[in-house]
Amino acid sequence: MPGLNAAFVDVGYEKDAFLHYLDLGPQVQSLLKLTRIVKNGSYQEKLLNSLKLEKDIDKAGKISDILSKNMLLPVQIAKEPISTKGPRLSSDLSIAGRFVVLVPFSSAVSISKRIKGSNERTRLKKIVEGIKPPNFGVIIRTVSEGKGVDELQKDLLDLISKWEIFTKRLRTAEPPQKVLGEMDRASTILRDLLTDEFTHIHVNDPVIYEETKSYVQDISPDLEKIVKLYKHKEPIFDHFGVEKQIKAAFGKTVTLQGGAYLVIEHTEALHVVDVNSGNRSANKENQEDNALLVNMEAAKEIARQLRLRDMGGIVVIDFIDMHKPTHRKELYSFLKDCMATDRARHTILPPSKFGLVQITRQRVRPEMNIVTNEKCPACDGTGEIRSSIVLMDDIENNLSFILQEQNEKGISLCVHPYIAAFIKSGFISKRIKWFLKFQKWIKVVPVTSYYLTEFHFFNAKDEEIKL
Structure with a gap:
């Protein structure tokens, strides 16, 4: 070309x-x-x-x-x-x-x-x-x-x-054959990041564990003892709280400690970060100082997000407007300090007259994109759920089968608190009607973690009745 x-x-x-x-x-x-x-x-x-x-x-x-x-x-x-x-x-x-x-x-x-x-x-x-x-x-x-x-x-x-x-x-290679490759991903990360400050390295795969242990023994024998094989049944990310941090850190909105938040958007050409003060209030006299505090808090988190998500290319940050040149200069200096530990090559331009800061950051791979939204368990992603009438019919039909066909006793019905309130409300409530119909009392237990149309039956031994 x-x-x-x-x-x-x-x-x-x-x-x-x-x-x-x-x-x-x-x-x-x-x-x-x-x-x-x-x-x-x-x-x-x-x-x-x-x-x-x-x-x-x-x-x-x-x-x-x-x-x-x-x-x-x-x-x-x-x-x-x-x-x-x-x-x-x-x-x-x-x-x-x-x-x-x-x-x-x-x-x-x-x-x-x-x-x-x-x-x-x-x-x-x-x-x-x-x-x-x-x-x-x-x-x-x-x-x-x-x-x-x-x-x-x-x-x-x-x-x-x-x-x-x-x-x-x-000598014998033919295109497009790979002649020499990088080490495996785990060893590459350890090569670039491992220091004497590491106290534990947990690995949940036996093969990767052996590779990791061998590599650490080769490059830093004193740290070999910190490599551990994770054997618990609980997923490793859940056990160490990593899953929770991922969900909190990789969403479109990132909340800061003081109540302010970031909105991060991605396009083909660039990334945009909008800084919002949120519910952080300030009167007119200290509005400028408050804007500086929010912006500096945001700058620290933005530097962290760029590394976490491995965002590269052009990043445009819309900080909260500040009128004092000294404050804009202080923010610019602070942002550069926050980015100083970033291993990727980057350039930070001073704030424009519109309060925008532009960063160019080395991009060697696609940015980390973790979907933090989950499919709704109530509607299965359709946006529609069963009507309350149909839900009550389902519960009553299952209840009839359990009491009359299986002859269970001491039944508990666990449902969402809204549904529990509906079942127990009124002088002649749904529960009273069930008692009159089946001649057995049904214990209704509200469970806040259930989605709206979720329900489960339990017997007297507190064992779930599978239907």
């Missing part, structure tokens, strides 16, 4: 993947060269020691000068398929480990910006420069801070072994 300066690549997905010129990487010619000589068998080395690197490509060049139809090129998924779009690719390859990232066809050693100390940055750089192989660059990750030579070297050797697997498989 010369007009887009990009190419569509068949990677085996239902839609062709998108590869832009800027995602080729400066050393794509070296990658193409390696692919050719590995495929034809003229390059037998596992690493890049004897490979002569090509010149970097022109930043303003054209993709048609680099790639041609049916050319073989190893690529890496940079962004997962989102909506109607296929995956986005990069041929600027890298292999991520726990402490470092291995970058072939480079010699640079770069360090995470979150490692602030100049002495620590210098120490880490010297260590890595002394252990990395030729023609490989290394990115030192934040969790490397304070780590010694042995830990860094072990992680780097693991990545080098993965590169050796890549070159070995490349």
